[in-house]
Amino acid sequence: MSVFAISDLHLPLGIDKPMNVFGPRWENYVDRLRENWQNIVGENDVVIMPGDISWATYLEDSLRDFEYLSALNGIKIILKGNHDYWWTTMNKLNVFAKKNGFDTIKFVHNNCYIYKSGGKTLAICGTRGWNIAKENSTDEDKRLFLREKERMILSLESATSAKPDEIIAAMHYPPVEKNGLNRDFIQIFKEYGVKTCVYGHLHAAAQDFAVQGDVDGVKLILVASDYLKFVPKLIRG
Helix, strand or coil, X not given: CCEEECECCCECCCCCCCHHHXXXXXXXXXXXXXXXXXXHCCCCCEEEEECCCECCCCHHHHHHHHHHHHCCCCEEEEECCCCCCCCCCHHHHHHHHHHCCCCCEEECCCCEEEEEECCEEEEEEEECCCCCXXXXXXXXXXXXXXXXXHHHHHHHHHHHCCCCCEEEEEECCCCCCCCCCCCHHHHHHHHCCCCEEEECCCCHHHHHHXXXXXXXXXXXXXXXXXXXXXXXXXXXX
């Protein structure tokens, strides 16, 4: 089993919202992603997908996007992004997946995904995250940031009973500011033994300021699809 990650697919198959308006790097990206994915991801591999999966507003409008994902190799572990307006309750998401035969698509929200292979247990935990709360943040931003920290802890706690050999955390928003300050999530990761966190959300010029590499013993990896040139990033071989 190998573990890959890629986020921010912004699939437009259910609605007419092409991404090429954001620049030439997005030209024909749906077909390019499919080809790249199928060339490197195996049937038993895991692909972590931390948010902004589909442009659909409602779950029923995302059907074609999920049919596209379902046809791709591997087990897809999906978290919520800030543009995933189709996201609803976990019960409705699981019913939707079961009804349509999307057996290789799993959702993480206040829970975790446990995968066992070769005598090892891997836990994939995560949450959406939010803009890092600072002194001048609005009360609403502070509230949402605190809630996302609590959801990350809930996800990590849900993995403890499995006694995993490794935990990989996933977030949509970056876990630290562009200057590496405000490390609330990093502290949570350290408390639960998380060594790797993948995240997305950043596009275009914002990617130049992405914090990557070791931060207090936690390896941060930006996996936004356009940053990766639509090639899933190998996290564990």
